[in-house]
Amino acid sequence: MLKLYITDLSAYNNGFLVGEWVTLPLSGKELYLAIQQVLNEGEYLCQSDSIHEEIFITDYEWMGLELFNVSEYDSPWDVNDDVGKVLELSESKQKAVAFLLSQQITYDVDDAIGKADDVIIHENQTLEDVAYYLLQECYELDKLPPIIANNIDYEGVARELDCDGNYFEVDGDVFEYCG
Structure with missing residues (x-):
């Protein structure tokens, strides 16, 4: 879930910080009502004849996995739709989308949702761990003579994987992008 602080732009330009935290996703009606409440409060504080229509996002905070960045002039409607789409996904696909x-x-x-299946997540592993398992899977290291198997430079293989451009170490996991 995502919390947005939605602010009345006209009130802000007149020296008032009028806004409200909303937790997304919301239904379209709930989001509309929350925005209208902010705009109505701004009109009341400014005591002018002008109608307040513009808003901006002053702040945002992810509760859990940070999926994407939000800028101040992003549409809350679009952000709400994106949050709703991503939260319908499994936890591993959400992690892939965030990556x-x-x-x-x-x-x-x-x-990103369309490409989420192209991401393999090696949880709680390093590139060196992935290098070891990759070599084990491809070359059956237990069948190699010990003099060879015990002298493989997994750190060097990990560096090569890092330079390959398909492997990324992020927050204690390794993401492999196969797209």
């Missing part, structure tokens, strides 16, 4: 957006492999939530 794709944070590493700027894509900039669009819908595109």
Whole structure:
């Protein structure tokens, strides 16, 4: 879930910080009512004849996994839709979407959702761990003579994987992007 602080722009320009925290996702009606409440309060405080229509996002806070960044002039409606789409996904797909957006492999939530199946998450592992398992899987290291098996440079293989551009270490996990 995502908390947004929605602020009345006209009130802000007149020296008043009028806003409200809303927790997304919301239904369209709930979001509309929350925005109208902020705008109505801003009109009342400014005591002017002008109608307040513009808002901006002053702050945001993820509760749990940070999925994407939000800027002050993003549409709360679009952000609400994106949060709703991502929260329908499994936890591992949410993590994959967050990875794709944070590493700027894509900039669009819908595109990231489409590419989430192209991400393999090696949880609680390092690149060196992944290198070991990759070599074990491909070359059956237990069948190699000990003089060879015991002298493989897994750290060096991990460096090569890092340079490959398909492996990323993020927050204690290794993400493999196969797209």
